Amino acid sequence: MDTEPLLTTAQAAEIATIWRRIASRGRAAAVSPSAVSNWAARRHLAAAGLTPDGRPLYRLGAVARAEAATRGRALRLVGLPDSAPRNTAA
Template sequence: MSTDRLYTGTEAAALATTWRQALTGGAAAVTLSAISHWRTRGHLTTAGLDPHGRPLYTLRALATAEQATRAGALRAARRTRPHP
């Protein structure tokens, strides 16, 4: 995976979901809406815009945002799981 490649919001959500699911045994996913919230809340910075004006993200920025938001997401995932 190249570190200079730029990712769309959809690609960023899919990549972050892969990371989260590896940590949670498939229990947590990252949506396009979550990517937008990360940007709005200042966790994720854009590296440019695509030809349609949609934000693009670097792998480094995405990894940093995923790590910064992970603890809260994992708490939320535990709250929504049914108890055995």
């Protein structure tokens, strides 16, 4: 049984904002729910289920990977270096 939390788009945006601000030492802008939707549309993030009203749910780990995959570009767009450590394992 999988116990990884499933997040709504708004929850995913909130958590990604926290991660991004940690990586930028508090200087990054908030991650919006529309940004999370864009991650899904651009195939950085796959839905893991649906709410009863048909809205997507995302796994916490998948949100973390999508945030990391998009962080460098997002921070460069606002003039901040990507200071988070990179996973160099192949």
